[in-house]
Amino acid sequence: MTTQSQFNPKLDFAIERFIDAPPRLVWAALTLPEHLKEWYMPRAWGRVARAELDLRPGGIVRIDIAVGDGPDAPNVGCVLEVVPMERLVWTSMLFPGYRPAVFDDIPITAIMTLAPEGSGTRYVFTALHRNEADLATNKASGFYEGSEIAVDQFVAHALTLR
């Protein structure tokens, strides 16, 4: 495999779960927009205003979120790997078509794996994150909009005001 990811427990996490349904259904719930809309957001907080998933490397992953009567918050990323019923990888570090872009302040590469186990599915969700120190440095060096403050820095500051 050329796609080895270095799992760093300080930056990343993995969640594993046995789901009592066959991989076929788990895959459908994970990849079909009409299903995604049903579980992606907590109902008490918001909803998925628009979902799109083009299941091929370079394809779009889009899960726009709406909170209350506020405007939709777009979330656009790029699909990296698709092995039907087995493995899906996407990232918010890229726009569709591998165009370099970062939409999130804390971008993520999400790796979802499915394996049949008895009558059900062993499901693992892994989230890889960028180094937060890099993020703060980039912001401080004006890589982002000059007037923007580094969130981490600011939060640390706000906590000192307690």
Add this chain to the structure above:
Amino acid sequence: MDHPRIGKGHHMAQVATDQVFHALANPTRRRVLERLSAGPATVSELADRFDMQLPSFVQHLGVLERSRLVRSAKRGRVRTYELVPERFAVVEGWLAARRREWEARLDRFDAYVKQLKDKEAAP
């Protein structure tokens, strides 16, 4: 729709985390917070700093207040906003918070897949 394994407390903590991260995810709202870290300010004092229609700006203030990173009080006809510093503790340990967010999401996913399965099994 919540999975039985999520306690109410867990769910509320999850919503709180979502709201705080959502509030922090916008540059205008971060600049408002930055300004408020210097001390309380009225709506017009805050709005003067931004080239934005007042209704849009008030919407940002609403998001901030719902996240409880700020609170407001009305004195006469003037509404004043101030920071709630202790609330920023939610962002500490951001990895733990994001893990909780995805765990809650997986609980909902799990419950939803079971629904799909039951629907298929139904005659």
